[in-house]
Structure formats: C-alpha cells, structure tokens
C-alpha cells in the first residue's frame with residue numbers, strides 16, 4: 001500500500017483504444033444519481049472533476065451547465081492536452097478548462113484561493129485507481145467548499161463484474177493486476193465505509209447504486225478492443241502482470257480470444273455494479 005501523498009502509476013494507462021472505450025461515458029449514462037442535485041444549484045456553480053480521463057463526462061457537464069465553471073483534472077499530461085484540443089469541438093460555448101494534477105497534491109494544481117472553494121467536487125472511477133483511497137477521499141473533501149460544498153463519487157465494484165460469455169481467465173488476471181498495484185477490486189462496495197473513514201459523517205452522505213454496462217455490439221467492441229490493445233502492448237500493466245505471474249503465450253492467447261468471443265457474441269454483455277455517494281459538507 002502506498003503512503004498518503006504518493007501514487008505509483010495509473011494501472012490502465014491512456015492508450016487511444018482505452019480512451020475511446022471510456023468516451024462511451026457521459027453524464028446521462030453515469031451521473032443519473034447526481035444530475036438532480038446539480039440542476040438544483042445556481043447555474044454558475046463551480047465543479048472540479050478529478051481523474052477526468054478523456055473528459056467525456058466533464059464535457060457533457062459543461063454542455064448541460066454552460067454557465068457553470070467546470071475544471072477537469074487528471075494525472076496524465078497527454079490526456080489533458082488531448083482534452084484541451086477537444087474543447088472547441090465538444091463544448092465550445094462553455095466555461096471548461098483542464099489541468100494536470102494529482103488529487104493527492106491539490107495545492108499543486110489549485111491556487112490557495114481555489115482550495116476549499118468548489119461547490120462540487122466529483123470523481124468517477126478514480127478512487128479505485130489510488131491505493132490509499134481514504135487519502136483520496138480526504139483530498140476531495142479538502143478542495144470542496146467547507147460550508148455547503150458537495151463531494152460526489154461513483155465507484156466501480158470490479159469484483160462484481162459479470163461478463164457473458166464467461167471469461168474466468170481474464171477475471172483472474174484482472175484481480176492479480178489490481179493486487180499487484182495495491183488496488184482493491186472491491187472498492188465499490190467499500191466506498192461508503194471509506195468515506196466514513198475519511199471523516200464524512202453518515203448523516204452527510206446519500207448513497208445509491210447503479211450498473212455500468214457494455215451491451216450493444218459497438219460498446220462490447222470498444223471495451224473488449226481496449227483489452228485486446230493492452231494485451232498486444234508488451235509495456236502495458238496487463239502484459240507485465242502476465243509476465244510476472246509466468247503466463248505462457250498460450251495463456252495470453254486465451255485472454256485475447258476471450259475478448260474476441262465477447263465482441264462476437266450477440267448474447268454477450270459486460271455489467272459492473274457502481275456505488276454512488278453524495279456528501280454534503282457543513283454542519
């Protein structure tokens with residue numbers, strides 16, 4: 001487990017195929033639990049989206065709330081450059097910006113005036129990438145407005161993932177990769193408990209759950225295609241883990257064929273439970 005304030009790497013990486021798969025996400029498909037709360041705020045609210053990745057959720061928020069000040073932050077410089085280049089295309093008439101930064105060091109990407117000033121601090125499947133997720137939640141709490149600010153999180157419970165046709169070998173390697181990086185595939189089910197560990201009171205938190213899915217053929221292809229691309233890359237964490245755990249070429253081939261099976265299966269799908277919390281700061 002990494003100490004607070006440190007984070008070794010991002011285990012999935014920002015390959016183009018992965019970014020394309022994440023781009024399926026938007027506020028409509030992922031933030032059903034949060035949209036009514038945002039709609040009730042004054043239209044010029046400020047929102048920080050931490051671990052925004054390719055920014056499809058962030059851009060959608062900027063389009064839906066054009067008067068709001070939206071700031072997307074991610075560890076990866078390249079993905080932030082990519083997002084900046086996409087602003088003119090995805091959210092031209094909005095108040096959006098992107099910055100590089102590590103959630104665990106907010107003072108490095110926020111000015112002293114901005115720290116503790118955001119009306120809403122949001123993350124979508126970012127805490128699951130941080131070994132010390134309680135430190136991550138604590139940092140989210142610090143950057144939100146202390147009196148009346150909102151911290152909103154949606155986290156995947158990767159251990160609950162259902163894929164049909166069955167792909168047990170792929171699930172096993174995934175579990176090992178998370179463990180190798182000090183991460184927890186059960187982050188989703190522990191989200192509320194970690195929020196309480198980080199210092200939120202139970203009466204400040206509203207909890208809910210929903211499912212992240214890849215069901216249609218194009219959506220299965222984007223998900224499975226991103227896994228196939230990682231398997232083809234000798235430098236990806238997937239290949240490094242396979243090498244570390246002594247996988248033979250035939251075993252790596254089984255992993256690839258599993259994903260090809262998912263793409264081809266008309267009766268196939270990938271489903272993953274996501275947990276959601278809305279935490280309101282203040283008395």
Ligand SMILES: C[S@@+](CC[C@H](N)C(=O)[O-])C[C@H]1O[C@@H](n2cnc3c(N)ncnc32)[C@H](O)[C@@H]1O
Nearest residue numbers: 010022051052053074075102103124125126129
């Ligand atoms: C699973 S992706 C989710 C991306 C986006 N939120 C979405 O759902 O489409 C997690 C993202 O969090 C970023 N990330 C991981 N650790 C981070 C940290 N400590 N600070 C900021 N971003 C981080 C990664 O670089 C990655 O882009």
